[in-house]
Amino acid sequence: MSAHSKSSPLPMYFAVFFALLVGTGLTVFAATLDLGRFNAAVALSIATVKATLVALFFMHVWHASEKLTRLVVISALFFLLLLLGLTMTDYATRLWS
């Protein structure tokens, strides 16, 4: 992990930190705009970018030496998407008929 990398990870940590703060400001700003149906999409996209930054760089998934770790992360996301996706395809389409 980062102990084995030659260069200091500090600039990367601070860059991610500022990106997360900017993302928070952006979310609050975007929420005050009337984007219609896209308000939720914008908010969730920003949240997903922020969460990905935290996982990749703060939780070291990017530099994880263990491939098994990535497998666990991806399978957790897969089953979460299965849960949300299949549930919403039911509830979101009930009024179609």
Place this chain on the structure above:
Amino acid sequence: MPDSTAVLHQEEDRPELLHHFADAEQQRDASSLGMWVFLATEVMFFGGLFCAYLVYRRWYFGDFAAASKSINMALGATNTAVLICSSLTVVLAVWAAQTARRTLLLVSLAITMLLGVTFLGIKGIEYRDKFVEHHVPGASFSFEHESIPGHPGQYANPRHAQIFFSLYFVMTGLHALHMIIGLGIFLWLLIMAWKGRFTPEYNTPIEIGGLYWHFVDIIWIYLFPLLYLIDRHP
């Protein structure tokens, strides 16, 4: 039995290396993987709540938007920033342990805890407001004549708003419980760091505790826009 004595000597030199691991790296990878498996179960645990939230938000969007607007957005945004700062101090703590910087390690762990307590304090102010406004689900719940954003003259259904506040309290409450557990973990890390247990060779507990803390941060990153920012535009 020359081999087993060699192993025994090695164990005496490295008390933190448990005998069933071949070397320190294997032990660290196993701990890290175990934590990730636990976090995967946490994803499913919170995922069920997020799923319930999504279903009801679709059904009662206007009521959810009205209820969401009654929560203090500034406090939520401040708490988001507080957690992001604490995630930075956690990676600094991990880095300090890996590079044998004792003072930075202790200070980072202490600031992380301080930020965690700040988060819970702000959360407490928020909960207090909800109790004062009778927005806590139960017998004294009241959400009368709250207009739906974007639909002047239409009022939110209090029963549907109560579902929003139930989800709000369960999701933020479970998140706060995770924060309290995290504070316990970091207090233990701080004591161990004070005793000088962590070295550049052995700092797995800080890395593992950090993974937990970052995960709790990620949950909040989703809770903040979903609960506080449903329909805020004027």
